[in-house]
Amino acid sequence: MIRTAYVNEITPEMDGKEVTVAGWVHEVRELGKVTFLLLRDMSGIVQIVAKKGVTDESVIGALSLPKESVISVRGTVKANKEARAGYEIVPIEVKNLNPLSANVPFEVTGKVPVDLDVRLNYRYIDLRRIQSTAIFRIESTILNSFRESLQQKGFNEIRTSSIVAEATEGGSELFEIKYFDEKAFLAQSPQLYKQLAVIGGLDKVFMVMPVYRAEKSNDTYHINEITQMDIEMGFADHNDAMQLLEETLKRIIGDVKRSNVRELEELGVKLDVPSVKRVSYEEAVESLKAHGESIKPGDDFSRENEVKLGEIFGDAVMVYEYPTAVRAFYSMPKEGDSDVCNSFDMIYKGLEISSGAQRIHMPEMLIEAIKRKGLDPKNFEFYVNAFRCGAPPHAGWSIGLERLAMKMMNLQNIRECTLFPRDRKRIRP
Known part of the structure; x- marks a missing residue:
């Protein structure tokens, strides 16, 4: 399945359960041996966390995607009080559903200001x-x-x-x-x-x-x-x-x-x-x-x-x-x-x-x-x-x-x- 749950349907009480989420790559960060990917769907944002030596290397490589790539991630829910939603997902499989073939015209995270006219041109x-x-x-x-x-x-x-x-x-x-x-x-x-x-x-x-x-x-x-x-x-x-x-x-x-x-x-x-x-x-x-x-x-x-x-x-x-x-x-x-x-x-x-x-x-x-x-x-x-x-x-x-x-x-x-x-x-x- 492309998706089994939206981000807001997952809770820390689902710790250890397998889910598949789908959406867009919001951010990707690599800190030492840990890769963090923020996946965004219409209901919210969830953190995907992969660790070298723990997560399969092919899965870690698949997380190195440009922002706004559209993906699905099958993984295991892990309760984490420090995560924004109270949980994170440890990936088992990552699929790039449609590789980007054009540059995304502006930054959607809001870190870089963009004029309203430009936003409306690319609504x-x-x-x-x-x-x-x-x-x-x-x-x-x-x-x-x-x-x-x-x-x-x-x-x-x-x-x-x-x-x-x-x-x-x-x-x-x-x-x-x-x-x-x-x-x-x-x-x-x-x-x-x-x-x-x-x-x-x-x-x-x-x-x-x-x-x-x-x-x-x-x-x-x-x-x-x-x-x-x-x-x-x-x-x-x-x-x-x-x-x-x-x-x-x-x-x-x-x-x-x-x-x-x-x-x-x-x-x-x-x-x-x-x-x-x-x-x-x-x-x-x-x-x-x-x-x-x-x-x-x-x-x-x-x-x-x-x-x-x-x-x-x-x-x-x-x-x-x-x-x-x-x-x-x-x-x-x-x-x-x-x-x-x-x-x-x-x-x-x-x-x-x-x-x-x-x-x-x-x-x-x-x-x-x-x-x-x-x-x-x-x-x-x-x-x-x-x-x-x-x-x-x-x-x-x-x-x-x-x-x-x-x-x-x-x-x-x-x-x-x-x-x-x-x-x-x-x-x-």
Whole structure:
């Protein structure tokens, strides 16, 4: 067998038992008559120890391999309190599963610094870094936690198309594609379609899908293909949606804190489940002005404003009741004040990670809202007509996976927590 156990499945209590491990050569050191090889698999690193006069000479010779060679080692577990895992493996047989035929482009142990762009150019090598592995194991927990928490609340997972005929949120920041003889776009949001699922009777739905924004930005917190974790809930308003968002965020962070102790340690992150402070848009603007920020009522928050709100109110700030003019056309106006809408954002550690709202569910009001955004209601007939057939009040939100992961792990660039990022300059690998 190529492998009988992963590194983290072996324990000192298996002393004397034979196992076969497989992975990559992390380090090789020769100290006198002893050869140490560190083998790395996705679960951890184990020390292979061979001694001249004890271990077969052919086996010792087989351990003299370049870093990142992919190997399997059959050997005997030996308990050793001084070893990092509390045990080591004495080799009986070493197999080089695929001899290197090219130079590995950079050092994965982290001893030699390497630029992020170089790492992304060779992402298949970068993923061998312990820190990179930790990032994506944490993201896996985030996704599983999101799904499990909503399924436990009776939500149904759905899938919608990434090809749409019209912008769901207006604007020109869309990737246009040719769809046979028609013009189409890559979806910037699944918004309209998840609403149709609720109107159709699924009532409570969630989804995880890629969305696309043709923003020509070069900063560290935007990319052009992102993963959204979306929900929509029927017979609900913005207060229901905000409560669910708060519960979901806390559940995700709590699950990562419990399930990814080793990964958080490898990244040097101390993660705490935050308390969520709810602040109206009006209160947020006044607080920013009081702290010297340049903002006036009606403005959307700048990146600097978001950071300051985190400093003022804490790690998790829910800002609600935004001006209608700065929100998507389908946001429900506040009763008695059409200049304000029942919308909200979650700002986590100084960055917006989620946005949501109660939706307009009355067709004539929806048509007027579409017109006010400079859009043509004819392009939304399929959408508006659905509301003429008994649409309940409903609300929803989305969380950006990469932004949430970036902030949870205290990373400085969203590309670090995007497996194969797409931005203005990067379309491969």
